[in-house]
Amino acid sequence: MNSAQKLGFSENTKLLIIHADDAGLSHSENRATIQCLEKGIVNSYSIMVPCPWFYEMAVFAKNNPQFDNGIHLTLTCEWENYKFGPVLPISEVPSLVDDNGYFYKKRDNLRNNAKIEDVEKELDAQIKKALKFGLKPTHIDSHMYSVGASSAFFQVYRNLGKKYNLPIMISKQLMEMVGLIPEENILEQDLTIEKVHYGIYKYFESGKLSEYYSQVFENLVSGLNIILIHPAFDDNEMKGITVNHPNFGSEWRQIDFDFFTSEQNKSKLRESNIELITWNDIKKQK
């Protein structure tokens, strides 16, 4: 059975979640994400609990339960001048942070340094903080898919899904991207994403990111598809955060915002045979 069938649809159904990652990262990211949900075609998002603008986004999530919202489990901070670290005291999860007490920039540093018990404590604490705040998450996923840094990490992620009865995003493609062997980490009964669509730097660099997104709509596979985007504005704040990091930088994020709020793309989606689905729909099926 493909994932469409597992979810009660016919085999050929093209299911799609349009998902905004990184809510809570900044005010720019929050504003853009909210506009994409309210006026655009984004139908799900997930929040980074350790980030400075978590509170603003969490208030929105509580006041807008009609929108699918997940927890974007965070173990890395890829930015040069904008830093965040664990929600737990550093003394409780010392292996997760650099000399200044911030998350590592790269998954490799995380993989090489993090103790599995620290990963477990911190990710559990991020979910607990969200729940304590009154959020009712629909799913959990992972920033930079760093839960895929090793099989042991992935097992923690899987266990958290079970513990909190929340669907987790499992994708063969993302596993391959982060160097995890899918065959060793995906179980028969898992609901996996058939295809994850996300911008790649070469598209951005050559000015073809919007074109890529257009083609995604044409090229969905049967089963469950997800588009991962990062809407924000190319404003001073995001320029500051993403300085020297054009990959998923502020210009890129502005393109994401523009594409997924455009009236033309809304119409195109409406006229397509694509079936939009949310994590909450998936959660109910479990």
Add this chain to the structure above:
Amino acid sequence: MNSAQKLGFSENTKLLIIHADDAGLSHSENRATIQCLEKGIVNSYSIMVPCPWFYEMAVFAKNNPQFDNGIHLTLTCEWENYKFGPVLPISEVPSLVDDNGYFYKKRDNLRNNAKIEDVEKELDAQIKKALKFGLKPTHIDSHMYSVGASSAFFQVYRNLGKKYNLPIMISKQLMEMVGLIPEENILEQDLTIEKVHYGIYKYFESGKLSEYYSQVFENLVSGLNIILIHPAFDDNEMKGITVNHPNFGSEWRQIDFDFFTSEQNKSKLRESNIELITWNDIKKQK
């Protein structure tokens, strides 16, 4: 002796520090503060260690030791959607935070809830974090002058100045503003600021904040004066931070930036008989 005499100047000397508070609060605040230092007439600033953009400003401070820089001890977070809390684990300083683990908005809540040992631990930790990061602070002062919430708080502040051999900002006026009795808290040997100049909401509301600042230059008293400003841009980030808080809001901060970087005001200052002085100069005199 007035403070000018204590600092080795003649009694009638009009000494002035032009000081930017709140560095580290946001990217907007950092950029504006840096421009005011590099191109404007600000000659001192202090950093909020618990804030999200501390890192960026701390890197600047380390790379630019020519600028006077202090630690803006922080125990309150006055903003609606933008939250920060202690640098110490909440479990170590539980009396300093609200239900969500963030600093209280108001000095009154702080005064009514904070245990003095928590205040002491947290403020000491803020200084230690700055020192560990490699900063060489020239002075310490206090966000919203909340170290003046009570005599016991003030004693902590005074002790930290002694412990780290750093001048602390002591002002009769600010004490009166926060409800502390100057006569009970100022010692004979203290170097106090003769007059603290800062914008008041009524000037801002009536569009006369710039005019007020102009008059400050005309109305300095003999002895040590300080102008406290909060430069930032009226951009999306600052609008988000200061939403529903026009007092010291983003428009106000833009006026501060504009005034203290204007060529006209630079000339005016150059042509005046005002003697600029820094906290570092004061520190050396101690």
